[in-house]
Amino acid sequence: MSFKLTLALGFALGYVLGSKAGRQRYEQIMRTARKLKDNPSVQGAAGMLQAQADNAVGAVKDKLGSDNSGSFSGTSNGHRR
Numbered sequence: 001m002s003f004k005l006t007l008a009l010g011f012a013l014g015y016v017l018g019s020k021a022g023r024q025r026y027e028q029i030m031r032t033a034r035k036l037k038d039n040p041s042v043q044g045a046a047g048m049l050q051a052q053a054d055n056a057v058g059a060v061k062d063k064l065g066s067d068n069s070g071s072f073s074g075t076s077n078g079h080r081r
């Protein structure tokens with residue numbers, strides 16, 4: 001029961017504090033987020049991270065393809081449990 005009460009109080013506190021901040025603060029946060037998103041440095045970093053993620057996914061796909069010969073048995077060592 002204590003957990004539920006703590007959760008409800010936390011939710012209520014967050015709601016009250018959030019509503020006190022109001023629409024003006026929300027708009028300020030959104031403007032800052034948009035500026036950050038449109039920043040060329042952030043765009044470059046995001047592009048680099050996307051390329052690294054694509055390379056990692058490709059490497060994993062290649063590894064899985066060569067290890068399993070295109071089939072999936074549903075087990076990691078070939079034995080069923």
